[in-house]
Amino acid sequence: MIRILTRAHLTALEQAAENARNRADEVQDAADAAASCHVRSVRRLSAALATARDDAADHQHDAEIVREILEHTEDQLAEARTTAAEQAEQIKTLRADLAAMGGAVVLLRYGRLVSVHPDVPAAKHHAQALGASTDGWCPPTGPVAESAWRICPLATWMVRDEASEAGAA
Incomplete structure (x- = not known):
């Protein structure tokens, strides 16, 4: 194409x-x-x-x-x-x-801890073994440091001791 x-x-x-x-x-x-x-x-x-x-x-x-x-x-x-x-x-x-220990007590000599006892008779017996007289246990009077022997309830003594430590701090 x-x-x-x-x-x-x-x-x-x-x-x-x-x-x-x-x-x-x-x-x-x-x-x-x-x-x-x-x-x-x-x-x-x-x-x-x-x-x-x-x-x-x-x-x-x-x-x-x-x-x-x-x-x-x-x-x-x-x-x-x-x-x-x-x-x-x-x-x-x-x-x-x-x-x-609800009835426990402490035995103190001139305000210092000596021992802890389940009851008052046990504390008195121990104090007598350490030379305390068998009589003359009357209700405490005066400062604790002036008492030759004193028995206090454990709970009361612990509260008082803790309060004196808190005051000293």
Whole structure:
């Protein structure tokens, strides 16, 4: 097939080719701009990903530290609970001992503690063994330090002794 081209037709084909080249250049420029934008986005996202990974690693490390602290605190709490239970048992025992010692008395010589006894007759017996007379046990009068021998209830003596220590402090 032979085709005859006219000048007008050739000019039209040349114009179409030029337009196609221009359009190809525009499309190429648009593709380059899109690729550049894409590359910038990829770089920005890659940097954000690296930062997020670093932050995650830091948070993971912090979480491990918090776990260790929590375990240590739980151990301390268990120890504190054990100690509290032991102290509660000691308090219970001491209360029982105190209840048993409700009638206990102290034997004093010139205001100084000599001994503790379950009752007054036992204290008098001990005082006699230390040289106190068997008679002359009358209600206490005057300062404790001036009495050769004196018997006081344990609870009263403890309160008085604690009060004098508090006044000295």
